[in-house]
Amino acid sequence: MARLLDSLDLPQDLKRLSLQDLDQLASEIREEIIQTVAKTGGHLAPSLGAVDLAIALHAVLDSPRDKIIWDVGHQAYAHKILTGRHAVFGSLRQYGGISGFPRRDESPHDAFNTGHSSTSISAALGMAKARDLKGENFAVVAVIGDGSLTGGMAFEALNHAGHLKTDLIVVLNDNEMSISPNVGALASYLARLRTEPRLLKLRQDIERILEGIPRIGKELAESVRRLKGSVKYLVVPGMLFENLGFTYLGPLDGHDIPSIMRTVEDARAKGGPVLIHVVTKKGRGYPPAEADPRKFHGVGGFDVASGELSRSSGPPTYTQVFGETIVELAAGDPRIVAITAAMPDGTGLDTFGRLYPERFFDVGIAEQHAVTLAAGLASQRLIPVAAIYSTFLQRAYDQIVHDVALQGLHVVFAVDRAGLVGEDGPTHHGAFDLAYLRSIPGITVMAPADEEELVGMLSAALAMDGPVAVRYPRSQGWGQAALRPASPIERGRGVLVRDGDDVAIVAIGSMVHPSLQAAGLLERKGIRAAVVNARFAKPLDEDLLFYVAGRCGRVVVVEEGTSVGGFGSAVAEALARRGGHAIAFRHLALPDAFVEHGSREALLAACGLTPSHIARAAVDLCEADTGAAPKRRNFPARERNELAAGAEVTRWQAQTMLLRDWAVVRPPKPVPGRASRRAAAWTCCLWIAGCSRPGKKPDGPSWRERSWWTACGRTSLASGYLVRPGSSSSRQGSRT
Numbered sequence: 001m002a003r004l005l006d007s008l009d010l011p012q013d014l015k016r017l018s019l020q021d022l023d024q025l026a027s028e029i030r031e032e033i034i035q036t037v038a039k040t041g042g043h044l045a046p047s048l049g050a051v052d053l054a055i056a057l058h059a060v061l062d063s064p065r066d067k068i069i070w071d072v073g074h075q076a077y078a079h080k081i082l083t084g085r086h087a088v089f090g091s092l093r094q095y096g097g098i099s100g101f102p103r104r105d106e107s108p109h110d111a112f113n114t115g116h117s118s119t120s121i122s123a124a125l126g127m128a129k130a131r132d133l134k135g136e137n138f139a140v141v142a143v144i145g146d147g148s149l150t151g152g153m154a155f156e157a158l159n160h161a162g163h164l165k166t167d168l169i170v171v172l173n174d175n176e177m178s179i180s181p182n183v184g185a186l187a188s189y190l191a192r193l194r195t196e197p198r199l200l201k202l203r204q205d206i207e208r209i210l211e212g213i214p215r216i217g218k219e220l221a222e223s224v225r226r227l228k229g230s231v232k233y234l235v236v237p238g239m240l241f242e243n244l245g246f247t248y249l250g251p252l253d254g255h256d257i258p259s260i261m262r263t264v265e266d267a268r269a270k271g272g273p274v275l276i277h278v279v280t281k282k283g284r285g286y287p288p289a290e291a292d293p294r295k296f297h298g299v300g301g302f303d304v305a306s307g308e309l310s311r312s313s314g315p316p317t318y319t320q321v322f323g324e325t326i327v328e329l330a331a332g333d334p335r336i337v338a339i340t341a342a343m344p345d346g347t348g349l350d351t352f353g354r355l356y357p358e359r360f361f362d363v364g365i366a367e368q369h370a371v372t373l374a375a376g377l378a379s380q381r382l383i384p385v386a387a388i389y390s391t392f393l394q395r396a397y398d399q400i401v402h403d404v405a406l407q408g409l410h411v412v413f414a415v416d417r418a419g420l421v422g423e424d425g426p427t428h429h430g431a432f433d434l435a436y437l438r439s440i441p442g443i444t445v446m447a448p449a450d451e452e453e454l455v456g457m458l459s460a461a462l463a464m465d466g467p468v469a470v471r472y473p474r475s476q477g478w479g480q481a482a483l484r485p486a487s488p489i490e491r492g493r494g495v496l497v498r499d500g501d502d503v504a505i506v507a508i509g510s511m512v513h514p515s516l517q518a519a520g521l522l523e524r525k526g527i528r529a530a531v532v533n534a535r536f537a538k539p540l541d542e543d544l545l546f547y548v549a550g551r552c553g554r555v556v557v558v559e560e561g562t563s564v565g566g567f568g569s570a571v572a573e574a575l576a577r578r579g580g581h582a583i584a585f586r587h588l589a590l591p592d593a594f595v596e597h598g599s600r601e602a603l604l605a606a607c608g609l610t611p612s613h614i615a616r617a618a619v620d621l622c623e624a625d626t627g628a629a630p631k632r633r634n635f636p637a638r639e640r641n642e643l644a645a646g647a648e649v650t651r652w653q654a655q656t657m658l659l660r661d662w663a664v665v666r667p668p669k670p671v672p673g674r675a676s677r678r679a680a681a682w683t684c685c686l687w688i689a690g691c692s693r694p695g696k697k698p699d700g701p702s703w704r705e706r707s708w709w710t711a712c713g714r715t716s717l718a719s720g721y722l723v724r725p726g727s728s729s730s731r732q733g734s735r736t
């Protein structure tokens, strides 16, 4: 039988379909979603639950003139199919295909980009106010789930909307679920509204009776008015929303298309802020998803017939290792408590929650509250572990700064999904945590090279002081390839995992193993690459960095984080601060742009973060005349002036500069007066500059190395820091 879906011009044609046709269309769309998501993966259960709602809204509204904002946007697949993307729906979440979330650049029907929860009411209110100010006329509808309504922003927006009183419709899509069952007092309140719809009838009956009482005297009239008010309080469903200034309509069956259509029309006619409460079933129309909506919230591929999820074999994911490790650690330390913001499964804390319910807090989709709750717990000497995805932790930046770091509180942040997350795309990539965390004073930021190191880092993090973040990617671990035995984690210390003297690859976290693979590729080309597992983005192991920088003269820094302000910037800052600006330097990182969706592998390749890209960068660095060697021998005027001013010479004097084996520069003895300090500085500069004269020490380092050291020496003096390039000190050399 020909499908309606293939013959309609949507969304316009919805308006002329019979109710029976609308139901028929709903089942066709469900089938389309099931078949597609089985291949592409995606948010199955939420989208199946919202099919009838999407049809009803598009049947009544005139999109894109009227605006529909889908909160989170993970439930908007039917909306996509209904608004011209049916033909390309098979490319859902694929590299180059359509996004799994609403995107303004994808369709004019996507009124607002979403991905993070609880934003829809604010955005809708902004649009509604813009409409009023511009004297325009269109409807604005925010569709928000009961889970997303637990986010503070949603309440901030409800509060403001109730005050502004402009025309705005909020559809509360209540399926009793966040990803896992919704938690909190609000969830219980909504449950009461759902389970006691008789209250609505009761209210109507009571109000009718009260209206019928004749007005005998002012006093009685006033009593009746008060009585009406209190009865309303007792029995009116949605009183919470009414008190916030909304008209509450509902609860309705969210799969009854005509009922939703009528109610939306009523809401438009009523005007002002209206909340329509619809009750839906997550996973509707696909029995396995209806039976287990938690499992089918977000899936990879699955077998439609059996409902079996495709599982990848191989090593456990970082998330699983985190979940298991934190349970083990908690067994030995009752101070450990765990916090999630509505993601017990996603973060791997579900087992912890089952084993230690008293020590486990699912706060709802409330990352800001999660972090400050952790701060409160830490202030009483418990050790909170807040497991939050990198992208969602962005929400709680001020809480990390103001409530945790400023007070030096010991909170452990398990920053999951750090780096590229794959098919969920730009709203979900964990691109920024290294950058936004490392700028916070007193914080420790580390990233394990593999799952073995994650275990060590978690134990170390619990034993440290102050805020500590451990960031790890959305991927499986390295299994047999993991670095074993993982050496003990020492705060601020990296590890030289492979020695070499042509080029140093300094990598952090998920990029350490690819860098080791790159070093293998380079070896075949006769290039000896040192590989540093930096472990810490903060504090940075500057000694190790300068050891390899001095030894190789060329540094490739690799990170799965933004190229702006992250680990690479930390390395570049350290080099600049300590005079290594003449080191040939390449930085491989995520671009300063939002990375699209696609498989993690495809995206890593597109961003140049594979072993072959790393090797290529190292080869380029070795081959290129990078201009690393200073062209001028004379000190630039600015530096000369700084030196003449005697900047920080005494600090410099307190140290010794080692230039490999062959030259030791000892600063002159401390000298009191400013003139003699200046003289001392000049002596040292000239001394170092002298080392660079070609042919002076035929058995010494190359001209290139010497001139680099010269450059370092000059900058050191100017900036007051000392560089120890290429020290042959056995202490550093033996650190692996």
Ligand SMILES: Cc1ncc(C[n+]2csc(CCOP(=O)(O)OP(=O)(O)O)c2C)c(N)n1
Pocket (backbone or CB within 6 Å): 046, 049, 072, 074, 075, 115, 116, 117, 144, 145, 146, 147, 148, 149, 175, 177, 178, 179, 282, 341, 342, 343, 365, 367, 392, 395
């Ligand atoms: C700020 C933020 N935190 C966490 C998430 C992860 N997340 C995606 S959907 C979801 C549950 C949303 O529940 P609800 O709004 O009720 O929609 P449903 O899936 O039940 O349809 C969560 C926690 C997110 N998208 N944004």
